Amino acid sequence: MxxxxxxxxxxxxxxxxxxxxxxxxxxxxxxxxxxxxxxxxxxxxxxxxxxxxxxxxxxxxxxxxxxxxxxxxxxxxxxxxxxxxxxxxxxxxxxxxxxxxxxxxxxxxxxxxxxxxxxxxxxxxxxxxEWGSVMFLAPFIIIMLISPFGVRSMNRNQKLEKELDQANEVIKELVKREERMRIARDLHDTLGHTLSLITLKSQLVEKLVTKNTERAQEEAREIQRTSRAALRQVRELVSEMRAVSVAEELAEAGEMLRTAEIALEVEGDISLEGVSDLTQNILSLCIKEAVTNIVKHSRADKCFIGVAKLAGEVRITVKDNGIGLQHGERGNGGLSDGNGMKGMAERLSLIDGSLSLSSAEGQGATLIVTIPLIVKDAQGGETA
Incomplete structure (x- = not known):
């Protein structure tokens, strides 16, 4: 029923x-x-x-x-x-x-x-x-005659805003679809040829093992170099797919803080020209974690984010004016030093970055993230 x-x-x-x-x-x-x-x-x-x-x-x-x-x-x-x-x-x-x-x-x-x-x-x-009664009614009648136009205009604006939101959703879906197609093309173009080459060379090595050992070893080394190149290509593709610039993350952070009624002040050159996508991506993740903690725990109404590109390093400073890290409850105030901080430290260690957290109870917390611009080479000669 x-x-x-x-x-x-x-x-x-x-x-x-x-x-x-x-x-x-x-x-x-x-x-x-x-x-x-x-x-x-x-x-x-x-x-x-x-x-x-x-x-x-x-x-x-x-x-x-x-x-x-x-x-x-x-x-x-x-x-x-x-x-x-x-x-x-x-x-x-x-x-x-x-x-x-x-x-x-x-x-x-x-x-x-x-x-x-x-x-x-x-x-x-x-x-x-009476004349006085007519004069009393006159303003109300004028407003009454004008009000349909005002209400109609308001309804039209609401309708346009709704249509704009729908259009933005469609655009987002189209962008996602285009991004998927781009990724598929890149995988096909960059890896298809390389994997085919590895397959052919491995078949050649199989035939040369009993006939020409030296040539087989040389081809095997070539397969290793080719596979390393393929691995590097995959890492580059993944980095491009996941990369979020500091400028993009600051825009997201501003929206989150605005929703939480926390004023945001940003200082410095947020474009960070010349800084690699990997570095910017890790910095963005650190900013996201810090802002999320501020919104959840700090009880602040102001947040400051400073971006500085110094000699040999990039420094991000995040401050709030909230309750700070409470004594005995370090995870409950502002920029928490719990799992979020551990996650930041693990990410930063990948590129020799560091962080420091300071706080005075009732005076907010300050997080400083530092990443060197010259990154050490990883094993195998590949740049991290």
Missing amino acids: AERAKFRLFPQKQGFFPFVWAVYLVLPILNLRGETGMKLILGGIMIAVFAISYRQLYWVRGGVFNVWLFIQMLIIVVLSLFYTPYNLYMGFFTANFIAYYTENKGFKIAFASFVIMILSVLVLVGREM
Whole structure:
């Protein structure tokens, strides 16, 4: 048996806005004070129908929307003419829904009908109203006539923002797809030929083992050199795929800190021209870990990240103004010295980097990451 749909008074995407406006439906009820008999009953019925139309207009569209909007305007006219002219303020409800028309033609027709309704009421009741009362209503009527344009503009902006977000998602997916195709091409172009060469040479060695030992040994050494070249190509490809520059990571960090309401100040040349992708990638991972700890534990409202390219080294400084590393609970304040710090140290050791962490309780923490620009050669003559 199908589960029954949950009843909602207003669409969830509208938030609390419809409920706030619904409170003002109390005012036309208060305007019924002093009425008696059938006039009181009819007034109550009309306000109840108006409340129903208010809810329905959030849910329906098309021809049904037009019918409910017409009912609203008709009720406003009757309540303004036969009860009190101050019920004309209920037009604010209708003005809001007129902005829901997406087509210019529908909007113009609804707005013209709305203007005719207001002018008709003013002409019919204006003679009986005092000049002061007319002047009191004038500002509200002007705002009422302007509000459909303002609400419509706001709705359009929200729609454009939503479409922009969707477009950005599509672009991200296309970029991912293109990146996959690029990786596939690179693997085919760079490794296909090399692996084929290794296969052919290994077959040649197999034939030469019994016939020409020296030639077989030479070919075997050639296979070793070729395999090392292939390994180097794989490492380069992996490095390019995973590499994140310091500038890119700082942009991500800024977004994370902004979401956590922590102000970020960045100082120095973040482009780090001439610094290898591997070095920048490890620095980026260190920045990510440090910023994540600040957001989770520091209780800070300011963060400073300094980038300095000195003689022979790159230095990254990350500071916060939070609670610092607490005595006896070193992992709970700001730039933690727990597993995150161990992970940073392990990454930095790959390229002879180092880090230092200092903190004064209640005065924040400071992390300094240093990486030499000249990296030692690894075994086998390959550069790390």
